[in-house]
Amino acid sequence: xxxxxxxxxxxxxxxxxxxxxxxxxxxxxxxxxxxxxxxxxxxxxxxxxxxxxxxxxxxxxxxxxxxxxxxxxxxxxxxxxxxxxxxxxxxxxxxxxxxxxxxxxxxxxxxxxxxxxxxxxxxxxxxxxxxxxxxxxxxxxxxxxxxxxxxxxxxxxxxxxxxxxxxxxxxxxxxxxxxxxxxxxxxxxxxxxxxxxxxxxxxxxxxxxxxxxxxxxxxxxxxxxxxxxxxxxxxxxxxxxxxxxxxxxxxxxxxxxxxxxxxxxxxxxxxxxxxxxxxxxxxxxxxxxxxxxxxxxxxxxxxxxxxxxxxxxxxxxxxxxxxxxxxxxxxxxxxxxxxxxxxxxxxxxxxxxxxxxxxxxxxxxxxxxxxxxxxxxxxxxxxxxxxxxxxxxxxxxxxxxxxxxxxxxxxxxxxxxxxxxxxxxxxxxxxxxxxxxxxxxxxxxxxxxxxxxxxxxxxxxxxxxxxxxxxxxxxxxxxxxxxxxxxxxxxxxxxxxxxxxxxxxxxxxxxxxxxxxxxxxxxxxxxxxxxxxxxxxxxxxxxxxxxxxxxxxxxxxxxxxxxxxxxxxxxxxxxxxxxxxxxxxxxxxxxxxxxxxxxx
Amino acid sequence: xxxxxxxxxxxxxxxxxxxxxxxxxxxxxxxxxxxxxxxxxxxxxxxxxxxxxxxxxxxxxxxxxxxxxxxxxxxxxxxxxxxxxxxxxxxxxxxxxxxxxxxxxxxxxxxxxxxxxxxxx
Numbered sequence: 001x002x003x004x005x006x007x008x009x010x011x012x013x014x015x016x017x018x019x020x021x022x023x024x025x026x027x028x029x030x031x032x033x034x035x036x037x038x039x040x041x042x043x044x045x046x047x048x049x050x051x052x053x054x055x056x057x058x059x060x061x062x063x064x065x066x067x068x069x070x071x072x073x074x075x076x077x078x079x080x081x082x083x084x085x086x087x088x089x090x091x092x093x094x095x096x097x098x099x100x101x102x103x104x105x106x107x108x109x110x111x112x113x114x115x116x117x118x119x120x121x122x123x124x125x126x127x128x129x130x131x132x133x134x135x136x137x138x139x140x141x142x143x144x145x146x147x148x149x150x151x152x153x154x155x156x157x158x159x160x161x162x163x164x165x166x167x168x169x170x171x172x173x174x175x176x177x178x179x180x181x182x183x184x185x186x187x188x189x190x191x192x193x194x195x196x197x198x199x200x201x202x203x204x205x206x207x208x209x210x211x212x213x214x215x216x217x218x219x220x221x222x223x224x225x226x227x228x229x230x231x232x233x234x235x236x237x238x239x240x241x242x243x244x245x246x247x248x249x250x251x252x253x254x255x256x257x258x259x260x261x262x263x264x265x266x267x268x269x270x271x272x273x274x275x276x277x278x279x280x281x282x283x284x285x286x287x288x289x290x291x292x293x294x295x296x297x298x299x300x301x302x303x304x305x306x307x308x309x310x311x312x313x314x315x316x317x318x319x320x321x322x323x324x325x326x327x328x329x330x331x332x333x334x335x336x337x338x339x340x341x342x343x344x345x346x347x348x349x350x351x352x353x354x355x356x357x358x359x360x361x362x363x364x365x366x367x368x369x370x371x372x373x374x375x376x377x378x379x380x381x382x383x384x385x386x387x388x389x390x391x392x393x394x395x396x397x398x399x400x401x402x403x404x405x406x407x408x409x410x411x412x413x414x415x416x417x418x419x420x421x422x423x424x425x426x427x428x429x430x431x432x433x434x435x436x437x438x439x440x441x442x443x444x445x446x447x448x449x450x451x452x453x454x455x456x457x458x459x460x461x462x463x464x465x466x467x468x469x470x471x472x473x474x475x476x477x478x479x480x481x482x483x484x485x486x487x488x489x490x491x492x493x494x495x496x497x498x499x500x501x502x503x504x505x506x507x508x509x510x511x512x513x514x515x516x517x518x519x520x521x522x523x524x525x526x527x528x529x530x531x532x533x534x535x536x537x538x539x540x541x542x543x544x545x546x547x548x549x550x551x552x553x554x555x556x557x558x559x560x561x562x563x564x565x566x567x568x569x570x571x572x573x574x575x576x577x578x579x580x581x582x583x584x585x586x587x588x589x590x591x592x593x594x595x596x597x598x599x600x
Numbered sequence: 601x602x603x604x605x606x607x608x609x610x611x612x613x614x615x616x617x618x619x620x621x622x623x624x625x626x627x628x629x630x631x632x633x634x635x636x637x638x639x640x641x642x643x644x645x646x647x648x649x650x651x652x653x654x655x656x657x658x659x660x661x662x663x664x665x666x667x668x669x670x671x672x673x674x675x676x677x678x679x680x681x682x683x684x685x686x687x688x689x690x691x692x693x694x695x696x697x698x699x700x701x702x703x704x705x706x707x708x709x710x711x712x713x714x715x716x717x718x719x720x721x
Contacts, residue, residue, distance in 0.1 A: 371685070378706055379614070382613075382684075383614060386617040386620075386709065389621075390621065412708075426686045
């Protein structure tokens, strides 16, 4: 309510001012009419006229109305004395009238006061209530009255509320429709939870209860339940998310408490063949394969020993159909309401394990076949080689001419090559199985290279330059490194034409972690696309000219590559077609690097 | 009298070849195609050296070797495992027997000569 600045101290509002003017003018009119009618000697005096200002004043201002009644009584009495004295009868009558003014004013004031007090009480309840309260019209839904709390809750001022209708407060049409439905049922409704819209258009969860207070007025209390609802919604969302995660997880999830199953997810039902009903409350142990039971019992009986750590162990489970299924299990204790439960995650590795086994079996069978084939291929070579040797060793005895001897020598060479290919094939097969250990020793590469050159007669085949520091030492498997260098060297000789120039050099520095030996030739060279090919055993015959040319040494390069890799090193090739190639062997200088490389 | 070399081998073409090669080396070959038979012959008249095939049936080279090494009369007869099978070398290395040698088939005359002479020179 607007207050005037200067009048604010005496608490006078617009309405009060109007009322005062009305009371004042009514009082003056009454006095004037009474005075005029007395002076004109009309005879009838309308004392009842005074009740208008008195009742009006006492209704609105009980105490001050009483004063007014006093003023009116005195004025009336004075007028009566002035005009009617000494008519005693009339004067007694007028005195009675004046007293009646005060009595009636007193009675009215008393009741008004009472009514005001109770209204003030209700108003204060209404205004200070911790519920929002809105009074609205049942037919037009126009808002008649609201309390402060509702203003605070929704952000509208009481004046704004009065221009609105209740349906405007609903957040969605759907909620509005529900409200009309409930209202139409003409019952009083308690605890209708809905969403209101606040002034800034945000939704607000509220609880509505309403009752009809008169024929067309409905009083509705509004409780703010937004916090609770939001918390509920968040919890609900969390639960839904948690449920989706566990129900949809491809990993089996089991929760046990005191070794009894309290939860299993669909992945585990699929894994075990049992459904949730069959598992709930049961012990998990009967599902574990006999041999793994003791170990599983140990871990699951003492989840607290896990110290929050998860452990991966593989267990065999028995499915409902009796099938043995293998799973990697992770255990983690979880605390629920002060009790320790055990969360077990299982990853089904049955198929993976079966596949691994099958591959291993296949490899084993393949190696078995290669070993048998090698045996069968070698045996018939023995008589051929032996008889050829015999004929060439003793040409006179067997009547072998010089010409025939040349042919027989060529045959012997071919048999020898055949023998070599079989040996290499076997070596590769064993290398694939990873069964060959390295036998480390410290040796001088310069000495090793020299003995390879001497044994292979390489000095007669090419112009050889060897640039290896004589006091350099390697720590490696000497026999394997010797094979590697020899195949590099024979490769360099075989794939170049005279005049052959071959240079063997050491390319590493003190800070380098690798030994690097480069074997450079002036041969036919290799194109980029052929670079990887030459290290692969048994290339397809149509994979290009080079593989045909190289297939005589294809296996020895493959073996060399594997040997170097076993040491944690590698072989690199730089080549220019028709100019030559450089094969570089890179070997770790220390054995610890090899171990690291193999672990990686 | 020439020293005897036993050739125990179930492949006839190889036996035929060995007869010639061993004769050429200056020894007297005794050819046995059936391993169990050879045991008695060896005990009765111990040879200077035995060339022993490994993959044979019903008794294989390893079994025969084990029998020979049990008997003190035959314990020190040099035996050259003569085989086409892979991984004999690894198994042999584990046995650490100074009287045991190995030749991988097919073997050249020179290699055969060298290995026999290693024991009999």
